[in-house]
Amino acid sequence: MRNMMKFLVFAAVISGSTSTFLYAQGTTPLGQRLYEHVKILASDSCAGRGPGSAGIEKAAAYIINHFASLKLTPAGSNGYANPFTLTTGVKTGSKNSISFGVLIERPGVPLDQTKPTTIGWKLGADYQPLGFSETGVASGNIAFVGYGISSSSYDDYAGIDIKGKVVIMLRGLPTWAEKNDAIRALGALRTKTTTAREKGATAVIFVNRNGDSADVLPRFGLDRLGKNSGILAVQARRTPCAKIFPPKGTSLFVAETEIEKTKQPKSFILPNTTINLNVELEFLESTTNNIIGVVAGSDPSLSNEYVVVGAHYDHIGMGDENSLAASSEPMIHFGADDNASGTAGVLELARAFAERPARRSIVFMTFSGEEKGLLGSKHWVSNPTLPLEKIAAMINLDMIGRLKDGKLNIQGTGTSAMWNAVIDSAKAGLPLTVTTTADGFGPSDHSSFTAKNIPVLFYFTGLHGDYHRPSDTYEKINADGEATVLAMVEKSVRTVAEAPTRPEFTKGAEKPATQQSSSIALKVTFGVVPDYGDDPQGLHITGVKPGSPAERGGLQGEDIITAVGATTVKNIYDLMAALGTFKPGDETTVKVIRDSKPLSLSVTFTGK
Numbered sequence: 071m072r073n074m075m076k077f078l079v080f081a082a083v084i085s086g087s088t089s090t091f092l093y094a095q096g097t098t099p100l101g102q103r104l105y106e107h108v109k110i111l112a113s114d115s116c117a118g119r120g121p122g123s124a125g126i127e128k129a130a131a132y133i134i135n136h137f138a139s140l141k142l143t144p145a146g147s148n149g150y151a152n153p154f155t156l157t158t159g160v161k162t163g164s165k166n167s168i169s170f171g172v173l174i175e176r177p178g179v180p181l182d183q184t185k186p187t188t189i190g191w192k193l194g195a196d197y198q199p200l201g202f203s204e205t206g207v208a209s210g211n212i213a214f215v216g217y218g219i220s221s222s223s224y225d226d227y228a229g230i231d232i233k234g235k236v237v238i239m240l241r242g243l244p245t246w247a248e249k250n251d252a253i254r255a256l257g258a259l260r261t262k263t264t265t266a267r268e269k270g271a272t273a274v275i276f277v278n279r280n281g282d283s284a285d286v287l288p289r290f291g292l293d294r295l296g297k298n299s300g301i302l303a304v305q306a307r308r309t310p311c312a313k314i315f316p317p318k319g320t321s322l323f324v325a326e327t328e329i330e331k332t333k334q335p336k337s338f339i340l341p342n343t344t345i346n347l348n349v350e351l352e353f354l355e356s357t358t359n360n361i362i363g364v365v366a367g368s369d370p371s372l373s374n375e376y377v378v379v380g381a382h383y384d385h386i387g388m389g390d391e392n393s394l395a396a397s398s399e400p401m402i403h404f405g406a407d408d409n410a411s412g413t414a415g416v417l418e419l420a421r422a423f424a425e426r427p428a429r430r431s432i433v434f435m436t437f438s439g440e441e442k443g444l445l446g447s448k449h450w451v452s453n454p455t456l457p458l459e460k461i462a463a464m465i466n467l468d469m470i471g472r473l474k475d476g477k478l479n480i481q482g483t484g485t486s487a488m489w490n491a492v493i494d495s496a497k498a499g500l501p502l503t504v505t506t507t508a509d510g511f512g513p514s515d516h517s518s519f520t521a522k523n524i525p526v527l528f529y530f531t532g533l534h535g536d537y538h539r540p541s542d543t544y545e546k547i548n549a550d551g552e553a554t555v556l557a558m559v560e561k562s563v564r565t566v567a568e569a570p571t572r573p574e575f576t577k578g579a580e581k582p583a584t585q586q587s588s589s590i591a592l593k594v595t596f597g598v599v600p601d602y603g604d605d606p607q608g609l610h611i612t613g614v615k616p617g618s619p620a621e622r623g624g625l626q627g628e629d630i631i632t633a634v635g636a637t638t639v640k641n642i643y644d645l646m647a648a649l650g651t652f653k654p655g656d657e658t659t660v661k662v663i664r665d666s667k668p669l670s671l672s673v674t675f676t677g678k
């Protein structure tokens with residue numbers, strides 16, 4: 071399960087418990103087999119199953135062996151395997167440098183006859199590129215632009231021309247702005263970067279606010295949601311940054327203090343100072359595999375239709391940018407519940423259907439790249455190895471290993487009128503308390519299928535304190551509980567696979583997002599389902615939510631958004647930055663590319 075999509079489309083179900091609960095290793099044969107699968111997939115040797123790692127290949131081999139032993143028909147593009155490439159990491163290249171030329175006044179020497187003094191910053195010690203920086207060079211004058219906020223009530227860019235200049239700005243917000251939603255909506259690092267780019271800056275240097283950790287450089291790493299911000303961006307330690315402010319003019323400390331006190335911007339061009347900045351990032355591309363096998367249907371008239379039973383088997387390896395671990399030291403993030411548990415469920419359902427097929431065919435699909443942005447499932451629905459129009463439904467299992475007090479959440483029930491009846495009959499007699507969520511765009515792989523108008527169900531036993539931490543380990547799995555969940559999943563899959571007619575897709579009502587990321591305070595709803603892959607032209611969307619401003623404005627799945635209002639959109643952060651400037655009722659132009667042609671659409675935003 072990935073967390074970034076939550077603030078866009080999903081209200082998370084949080085059980086809130088951080089207590090450790092140890093269960094027996096399963097008292098039924100099914101429970102014991104599930105436990106064994108989880109134990110292997112979440113072992114040291116699989117090392118957290120990060121895409122591109124040797125560990126995930128061990129997990130892939132384990133799944134392939136299992137499918138082969140059950141004699142599933144291979145349905146990938148290379149046997150069971152369905153390879154695709156993704157960006158798994160970033161490193162600094164050899165060409166990174168920052169130097170300043172500072173004219174220092176000397177008594178009796180006119181400034182224009184003074185030779186500039188060169189100050190160099192050391193990569194990794196004084197500064198570091200941000201993972202979302204553009205690669206390239208910038209030089210010339212430097213402007214300090216406060217917090218880099220441009221809103222109607224407070225504008226760091228008012229009265230200063232920063233076109234062609236490098237800007238220095240503080241991270242975060244002044245304390246008085248922290249409760250101001252309009253300003254807070256523009257305060258995220260990526261939003262500020264977009265603002266600077268749109269104002270014409272050539273590079274952004276972020277510096278920490280004054281305080282204990284002002285001289286700590288944040289962890290360098292991949293920015294998973296669109297790696298490129300379209301502008302050079304670096305983070306500097308405060309001490310070297312303060313040194314390039316003019317000795318006789320306003321210091322960084324004084325500028326920050328004045329903004330804090332007066333609630334007014336304090337932007338200016340650094341006199342007598344120029345910069346040469348060179349950023350080079352190299353991205354690591356890797357190949358990873360979805361693993362796909364089919365149990366053929368027993369009814370010749372229905373076996374050309376498929377029910378997909380899926381789960382992602384990747385996790386976040388040694389702790390990537392999705393880690394919630396307290397320490398940034400590399401550590402195995404075992405991902406026992408997320409999502410060795412769902413993978414184990416797919417393996418055991420494959421066994422059940424191989425032993426007793428249903429009328430329709432069942433496709434068992436384990437995805438990679440889920441944690442990097444649902445990449446495996448998106449790859450498959452865009453490059454399907456079976457006809458998409460023959461997919462009757464998709465059942466997704468993500469985090470089903472922590473059943474507690476019998477509480478099970480099922481999402482996507484709004485995607486077909488058939489689902490409530492299916493769920494009622496499937497849960498009958500099982501010790502489960504089921505809550506349902508209509509929304510089919512939750513933060514896991516079923517979203518990719520919802521976006522293709524395929525009915526989905528998503529089974530989930532809830533978030534917990536070990537989520538995305540190294541402590542998500544196999545012995546915490548409730549194996550008997552998972553077996554109970556799986557009994558219900560099997561019954562629901564059989565109901566769909568045996569029914570004379572396949573479920574019809576319903577466009578479900580949009581659920582308001584009730585959980586917001588702390589750094590985002592959007593006041594408006596838009597309703598697009600973004601694709602997190604890179605598209606050089608703009609932000610590719612895979613769908614729009616029914617009834618949303620985006621749908622009413624005429625946006626469609628597969629559109630590439632290139633601008634919202636005055637903001638150029640190159641990635642998801644640009645979209646968030648643009649949305650931060652609107653309030654409910656505002657109307658704006660959204661530019662998209664559809665079938666290679668530019669289109670202008672008019673969208674009226676609604677509230678949350």
Ligand SMILES: [Zn+2]
Pocket residue numbers: 071072073408441538
């Ligand atoms: Zn996850």
